[in-house]
Amino acid sequence: MSEPVSALGGVTWADGIAQIAEIGPQGMITLRGDFDDPEFRVAVKNAVGLDMPGQRAVQMSGENTLCWMSPDELLVLCPYGDVAAMLAALTSALAGHHALAVNVSDARAVFRVTGPYAREIMAKLTPADLAPDAFKTGMFRRTRMAQVPAAFFLRETDSFEIVCFRSVAQYMFDLLKTAAQPGSEVGYF
Amino acid sequence: MLILHCPYCGVDADETELHAGGEAHVKRYGPGSSDAEFESYLFVRENPKGVHFERWRHANGCGKWFHAARCTSTLEVFGTYSAQTTEPPQEIKDKISAKRPGWSWREFA
Numbered sequence: 224m225s226e227p228v229s230a231l232g233g234v235t236w237a238d239g240i241a242q243i244a245e246i247g248p249q250g251m252i253t254l255r256g257d258f259d260d261p262e263f264r265v266a267v268k269n270a271v272g273l274d275m276p277g278q279r280a281v282q283m284s285g286e287n288t289l290c291w292m293s294p295d296e297l298l299v300l301c302p303y304g305d306v307a308a309m310l311a312a313l314t315s316a317l318a319g320h321h322a323l324a325v326n327v328s329d330a331r332a333v334f335r336v337t338g339p340y341a342r343e344i345m346a347k348l349t350p351a352d353l354a355p356d357a358f359k360t361g362m363f364r365r366t367r368m369a370q371v372p373a374a375f376f377l378r379e380t381d382s383f384e385i386v387c388f389r390s391v392a393q394y395m396f397d398l399l400k401t402a403a404q405p406g407s408e409v410g411y412f
Numbered sequence: 413m414l415i416l417h418c419p420y421c422g423v424d425a426d427e428t429e430l431h432a433g434g435e436a437h438v439k440r441y442g443p444g445s446s447d448a449e450f451e452s453y454l455f456v457r458e459n460p461k462g463v464h465f466e467r468w469r470h471a472n473g474c475g476k477w478f479h480a481a482r483c484t485s486t487l488e489v490f491g492t493y494s495a496q497t498t499e500p501p502q503e504i505k506d507k508i509s510a511k512r513p514g515w516s517w518r519e520f521a
């Protein structure tokens with residue numbers, strides 16, 4: 224096996240008003256199917272160990288996270304080394320169903336923004352409503368950050384996790400650093 | 413700036429999350445159709461001042477196409493609805509009738 228390499232090699236930055244880190248390699252599986260099909264729900268539950276998330280929500284437990292991407296798409300976050308086994312379980316459980324499970328671990332990049340100003344940094348970059356009562360832990364949002372598509376959720380208070388395409392990882396890192404530059408606190412939230 | 417409600421992910425998305433997809437409910441004419449029908453499918457579009465129906469895609473979001481009914485002169489949005497339909501739902505038509513009595517658009521009124 225070749226050594227997995229994340230987009231920016233796990234770069235971190237802590238010179239501003241929040242800690243920014245590229246985390247990875249991160250296992251990621253795109254899963255599409257009929258959410259109303261009980262067998263699909265059972266297959267997901269058995270393979271990932273998590274219940275189906277509600278609309279624009281995530282289910283988190285241990286090292287696995289299940290994200291609601293659209294009415295027929297989920298994103299599984301799991302340890303990089305678990306992908307092959309999980310994919311095999313999903314593929315066999317979903318045989319004969321109109322469903323799809325694909326390893327996208329190396330097609331994406333994942334960042335974490337942590338600190339009391341994390342919410343503010345995110346709000347500078349996305350049109351999504353990030354007011355504390357509008358976006359809470361456990362919610363998931365696909366949107367854009369400046370000029371690129373991105374998805375994010377609050378893993379815990381003051382800790383956002385961001386998923387974007389690998390090809391724009393450097394752009395995303397630079398964007399987050401700019402939004403978190405020293406002295407850039409707005410203090411809105 | 414337009415804000416449209418995506419009926420698939422339930423987000424009130426601002427225009428920068430969306431991609432405009434042109435006129436809604438265009439009927440496709442393919443092989444076997446008359447020249448006039450094919451021309452209407454390819455080129456003939458409404459250009460109303462007032463009630464209009466469009467296709468939009470939640471491109472920076474859930475990725476789904478949906479329909480929107482809005483007014484081109486005031487930018488008022490009457491409602492958005494599923495892409496899996498060939499005509500505006502009655503509920504949307506009623507909302508438009510309440511605000512623009514006597515409206516019509518293509519074969520709909």
Ligand SMILES: [Zn+2]
Pocket residue numbers: 418419420421422423470473474475476
């Ligand atoms: Zn949407």
